[in-house]
Amino acid sequence: MTAPENFQRLGLSRRTLLGATAGGVLLGGVAAATVPTAAHAAPAPRCYTRAEWSARPPKSATQVIAKPDHIVIHHTASPNVTDYSLAAAYKVQHWIQDLHMDTNGWIDIGNQLTISRGGYLMEGRSKSLSAINNRQNVLGAQTLNNNSHTIxxxxEGIYTSENPTxxxxDMSVLTCAWLCTQYGLDPHVAIVGHRDYNSTQCPGDVFYSRLPELRDRVAAVL
Structure with missing residues (x-):
């Protein structure tokens, strides 16, 4: 599904996603949140489930926890492929899960959600989608020492010198808007980069420099 199809299906236009609202980032603890009203609630984008991409079962039970106060933006640091198909999205999701389980030794894929270069949103760690739909979270392994309060x-890709597709x-905008709606979060406070918590280049200099744009566009949707 292309980005324009995503917008049409969700009743959104590219113009809707544009905005210019200044804001900063507050890390640690529970941030003051602006709860979206029903009139401004962002709908859930299409999310491909673990069953659909044929995930491996977790090694042990997934822990369901309280809702997060921050949304952490990561990149996979994998090649910037030009195959934007759903099949390619499934392939990278299997690669991430194998890396996290077999190399890192984690119980499952570490993150709750993944977005492919083709704009496909996929469920990550077991029970993530049901937890989000119930305004909860699952304990991941994606932000060292801060997994208990972040999602x-x-x-997909590496954005140290290249722009994301x-x-x-666009799917990141829709996904963050949905999460902010579910959790009652202010995007100008809640959306942060992985490097804001840990010593890492993630999500890459280029993507990190666009986080203010991401926050503004999410705020415009809300």
Whole structure:
């Protein structure tokens, strides 16, 4: 599904996603949140479930926890492929899960959500989608020492010197708007980069420099 199809299906236009609202980032603890009203609630984008991408079962039970106060933006640091198909999205999700379980030794894929370069949103750690729909979270392994109060979105690719694809960035806007609606979060406070918590280049200099744009566009949707 292309980005324009995503917008049409959700009743949104590119103009709707544009905004210019200044804001900063507050880390640690529970931030003051602006709860979206029903009239301004962002709908859930299409999310491909673990069953659909044929995830491996977790090694042990997934822990359901309270709602997060921050949304952490990651990149996978994998090649910037030009295959934008759903099949390619499933392939990268399997690669992430194998890396996290077999190399890192985690119980499952570490992040709760993944967005492919083709703009496909996929469920990550077991029970993530049901937890989000119930305004809860699952304990991930995506932000060291801060997993108990954050939810992480992996973005396929490496963005140290290149821009994310339009489809990926647009889906990130829709996904963050949905999460802010579910959790009653202010995007100008809640959306942060992985490097804001840990010593890492993630999500890449280019993507990190666009986080103010991401926050503004999410705020425009809300």
């Amino acid at each position: 992480g979105i992996e973005h 339009t489809a990926l960035f």
